[in-house]
Amino acid sequence: MGIEEALGVGLREKLKDDLLAADDKFALHVPKVELHVHIEGTITAELRWKFTQRNGTKLRIAKNGPELKSLAEVQAAMDLLRPDPSRMENNKEETFQFFEAYFEGFECLKTKEDYFDLAMHYFEHAATMNVRYVEIFWDPQGHTTRGISWNVMMDGFREASKQAEEELNVKSAWIMCFLRDLSTESAMEHYKAALPYRDIIVGIGLDSNEMDRPPTLFEEVFSLARRDGFKLTMHCDVGSQNTHEHIRQAACVVAGKGLDRIDHGLNAAEKQDLIDLILKQDVGMTICPWSYLRHETYVELGPKIRQLYDAGIKISINSDDPAYMEDCWILHNFLLVKHLCGFDDKDVIVLAKNAVNISWAKSVVKQDILEEIDVVYERFYPTQ
Ligand code: ADE
Numbered sequence: 001m002g003i004e005e006a007l008g009v010g011l012r013e014k015l016k017d018d019l020l021a022a023d024d025k026f027a028l029h030v031p032k033v034e035l036h037v038h039i040e041g042t043i044t045a046e047l048r049w050k051f052t053q054r055n056g057t058k059l060r061i062a063k064n065g066p067e068l069k070s071l072a073e074v075q076a077a078m079d080l081l082r083p084d085p086s087r088m089e090n091n092k093e094e095t096f097q098f099f100e101a102y103f104e105g106f107e108c109l110k111t112k113e114d115y116f117d118l119a120m121h122y123f124e125h126a127a128t129m130n131v132r133y134v135e136i137f138w139d140p141q142g143h144t145t146r147g148i149s150w151n152v153m154m155d156g157f158r159e160a161s162k163q164a165e166e167e168l169n170v171k172s173a174w175i176m177c178f179l180r181d182l183s184t185e186s187a188m189e190h191y192k193a194a195l196p197y198r199d200i201i202v203g204i205g206l207d208s209n210e211m212d213r214p215p216t217l218f219e220e221v222f223s224l225a226r227r228d229g230f231k232l233t234m235h236c237d238v239g240s241q242n243t244h245e246h247i248r249q250a251a252c253v254v255a256g257k258g259l260d261r262i263d264h265g266l267n268a269a270e271k272q273d274l275i276d277l278i279l280k281q282d283v284g285m286t287i288c289p290w291s292y293l294r295h296e297t298y299v300e301l302g303p304k305i306r307q308l309y310d311a312g313i314k315i316s317i318n319s320d321d322p323a324y325m326e327d328c329w330i331l332h333n334f335l336l337v338k339h340l341c342g343f344d345d346k347d348v349i350v351l352a353k354n355a356v357n358i359s360w361a362k363s364v365v366k367q368d369i370l371e372e373i374d375v376v377y378e379r380f381y382p383t384q
């Protein structure tokens, strides 16, 4: 479908306001697990400004753009960068613009304190939406290539994870994503360099621009990671080139038998054989509805998500890159999917439990959250 049919920024803002106006207390209170959020996708204008002020560095929105001199200028520049179909020709252009903005955002991160504050900023948002456990993506290559040391990154993340568990009741683990548009050698180098930090790393993922970079290219490093005991996932972005073949490889080829989860993979809804395969392989999927508003028509999106759900695939609901998506976090994504798919609160329970079940948390953590979900349901819908 043409990108011109997707919702522009103004309509997405209005949709967000309308969804929040309904004041859905059940969606807010249901205990949640988030499995697809990029920590670098949570760098808001306010955080960029704070970090650059603190570090005495210059802030630009594009590589060769002008230096921005106030928070208002940063906010205005980020607003302009938000993907808007009315300003773009096609999905390829939209993808390119998203990644340009996203990777420029990394530049403001310099110190351990920056990494700590970034992660705490996410955890604080998550806590207000009753997230109890999260597996967070980060892209180490986007930091090491700027001269940031592993210790700076990982010590900041580790301290934030510890504090969030103690003070906010949010448990967490980290998923190291390789940038698929960089070389497989770079992925392997980063894999080996990350091993000293594996106490907080639960899984390995693959993200960034999918063009000409199929899952099987990364077979060697993913097979090694599985042998070493990591869980595996990969992005199969919506509407990307050869997406059906990429989903097939992710579901049953990579690392000998396919991955443990697939990130996005929404186009599987168009092919019954892929739906059957995902079911047979029992692969969970992380769905991020708000991010698809930029690629899919509003009317087609709900039925596609519904089709995966109705088939019995374990889909979970997630936020992806909130700073680039109208400041929409996991709660907004739950509200959107209820609205688009006609889900009721029983469906919300299924989605919340799916996320727990396909997570890589320890079984005692899973059990506690599953029980808490039932308690909240009983509070809203007492059986008597
Ligand atoms: N990195 C951050 N967000 C991403 C997305 N939506 N797809 C692929 N890579 C990403």
Ligand code: ZN
Binding pocket: 036, 038, 207, 235, 263, 320
């Ligand atoms: Zn993603």
